[in-house]
Amino acid sequence: MNSDHKMQQKLRHEAKALLEQDKVDLIIGFEAGSLKFTTTPLITKSKDDLDRLVINPFIVNNLALFLPDFKGRIAVASKGCDSRSIVSLIQDNKVSRDDLVIIGIPCPGMIELRKVEKLTGKDRDELDDIIREGDKVVITVDGKGSEFPIAEVLSDNCLACEFPTPQDYDILLGEPTATSQESRVKSRESRVKGQGSRVQSHGEGGGLQSEASPDSRLQTLKAMSPQQRWEFWRKEFSRCIRCYACRNICPSCFCKRCFVEESEPRWLMPMPRWQENLMFQAIRNIHLAGRCTDCGGCERSCPVNIPLRCLTKEMYDLVDELFHFKAGMDKDAPPLMTHYEQEEAEDLIR
């Protein structure tokens, strides 16, 4: 089991060495946030800042996001999903592998604060402590600690994660995370079995376990009639304020000019009406086919809790089913939508 603390020490050490030996110009990692149980991106050229680098269960942002913003050689701390987003950016020619030093974090999964809040009935800032101990988490409220299985508070996308260990890295901060294969198999099974099926415990090794499948929301949606589903999304997208946080937090939404910003022709009105909001999200999803790595960033960022992962994960699965393609696995492969293979037609056109 990798301890966050050990990885954190190693990260600070490696980052310092990289700057000192002039191997990179910029370090991108995480530091403690200004609020309890939050972290914030640390983007720095200065050695003196590096003792602020942290690794803990709250380093949720996908740092691949920042890479196209900066010139020069960059060292970036990267979880499993971040590394896939980096590879995907390389495939799309947005960054060059030669400019990067990827510091891989074998990822044990991120704690979803909104799940903790639901579990405890308290807001984040009313909690005394959240401590992860292997496959358990101890949450302290008003001085009283309670223990829960870690799977109850991990993000859905982490529970479903197929590759928690970075796919591509120069430095790895610990032993590769076990269980990736198993969690994949189990999440497949649960998809087949439908809602309410259970992902079994994976035994030792800090495996990701969950009572409900991480995709149970998706299954509930799929079980609805098209009318019910339409009604469901109408209601959800009526709340959308078109803040574009979902787009801007997404490393795969790298377009300098998004279609929603075009005014001639106007593809989409700027008004936050549910029809336009839904259309925006639908088109965004199509643009992300073969790019989305299921990092969970968009849903986590939405200020009005729209269940965006129900759309992105479905696209992720479809891409896998129809094209046998997973985003960000091979930096030399052409991006999914830019090439064509003969046998695809059979599957796709029905």
Add this chain to the structure above:
Amino acid sequence: MSIEYRVSSFEEYRGGRREASKLKTQNSKLVRKKDIGSVLHQWSKDYTIFVPCNEGDTAFTVHGSRLTVYGLWDGSDINLDWYRNTVTPPKANFLPPLEEMFRFQKGKEGHSMELPFEPGVWSLESGVPLPQLIFGIRPCDARALSLLDLIFTDAYQDPYYLPRREGAVLVGLVCLNPYDSCFCTSLGIGPGESDDVDLLLTDIGDEFLIEEISDKGKRLMELTAGLKDATEDDTARANEAKEKAYGRVTRKINTEGIKDRLLSAFEDEHYWEKVAAKCIACGICTFLCPTCYCFDISDEMVKKQGARFRCWDSCAFALYTKMPMENPREEKWQRVRQKVCHKFEFYPMTFDVIACTGCGRCIRLCPVNWDITQTLRLLD
């Protein structure tokens, strides 16, 4: 040469208003928490009532955690013990995210225009009637409305905002449990501030103490049956609660000379690039800021009929300042600078008041924890 930007000052503007409406002697009443429903029921005869609601509590919002917004009161009893503040600020009740301004059509005799309904009626779809009563508004958000009033009355009288605002009653609720992101006490207000509401409620256990703050509030109280007079003891308990709450706001900023410090940092590109680096330039901190008021206007026309809309816009977006030949705020750091300076430098220059109430939304809702108090602290 110094440039005089000032149009009118917040204090002057409000001084007049306050004198006219503020009561000389304050009178306090008591209402049992379980009787709130019946009080709202009485008020609902004259007002459309909005209360803090918990939306989005479905299996789908992963997390099922709270999503607090102001919603139409459904007539049932309400319990606000869980309530801290809303995600969407109450400015949405006065400057909605989207509104239709007028409709137009092209006929044989040229264009004609009509208003969709009386301007200022609440919403596009349902046309909820005015006036509205906002129950449980937090002191910071009520202050924010006073700040917005300046904008919508100073250079011109906004015919959509003002009718909604003029008849509205704000029933404030003292924050006994401020968030760790709140810093209202640095901005001249606090969890028990009464300046901007008509009535102020304080939770004192099984009851709320209701203070009459304005004439409007007093008239409302006169028409309300089933209240008890508060004793001195009740008032003392409420004051104690307010004081304790004041002490619970621990986040601070230093506003001393802030506009001059920002003025001298204005050209410091290096500083702004550094603070802007992690910002993702989304619209959260502006859309959901109770004092941000920017809007965009668009026309939509199908065949010969159309309508003009306005909807929230944000200085965080590059499109906001895009013009045919150039964009003066193409770079993210320029937009971040605009946001900070507008609130802490330009607003003070124009109205002699900071356009931030310390509600903390921009901190707690930011996807990357960009914290305005940290940015300002770097200028200390």
